[in-house]
Amino acid sequence: MEQLQIESPIGFLEITEENGLLKKIEYIDVPNEELKETNNLVLQEAKTQILEYLEGKRRSFTVPYKSEGTSFQQSVWTTLLSVPYGETVSYQDIAVMMNKPKSVRAVGQANRRNPLPLLIPCHRVIGKNKSLVGYAGDKVDKKQFLLELEEK
Template sequence: MPDASVIEETALIRKASRQIDEYLKGDRKIFDLPIFAVGTPFQQMVWEALKTIPYGETRSYKDIAVQIGKAKACRAVGMANNRNPIAIIIPCHRVIGSKGALVGYGGGLDIKKHLLGLEGKKIVGDKIIS
């Protein structure tokens, strides 16, 4: 939400900030935050599937489509990924093209590469090699 602002720092905001900081330092692999992302029922299904991708692993758009029972909805999965309002916590950076290509990330591919690198992925150009 571009027009959103923090009116008051709450315990939850402090906890979220601390957990994101820990993740970026490599000290956190799982977030323990109560989250609710507003979206369509399809987007909600995709976002729930994204939360099941373990730290250090990736899935293709096709993998996510199959996981949610919509095997032909790869493009729709990509659009839901693009609409993810809570990046990092809902780990849309872990979704890649079917041949390991780094495609699409709201924060830009450089940030996606950095996040995947933090999680131990080796990247050459715009492709994961391990």
């Protein structure tokens, strides 16, 4: 397992690779000074793609990844991948797309546990009343940045 930090327009990110697959993208408040630069090809490609996306030069990701979660979480994350760049859906919409219309809260919890934000676009899910609710804990400002980026 290797890690790499990225300084980006939305703050510092820490990305993790294991067995040739991207496993985690995490927002961090303070960079880890002990984390060394790496030549890991997956991490370097992920860094390139993430920065291109955040600069408005990329709309999708091709870096190999693996997300770990329950079968329900996996289903939510797979459904999120079908939401096109620049579009938004509600938590209710995701539940309906999954044929589980009563699972709105569970969809929200799965979004909250998304190990690969940006790559699995949970930022495209908004409240039914179009409000910007929850993103990576309390990072709604990052969600707003991403949605505005995709509107351009």
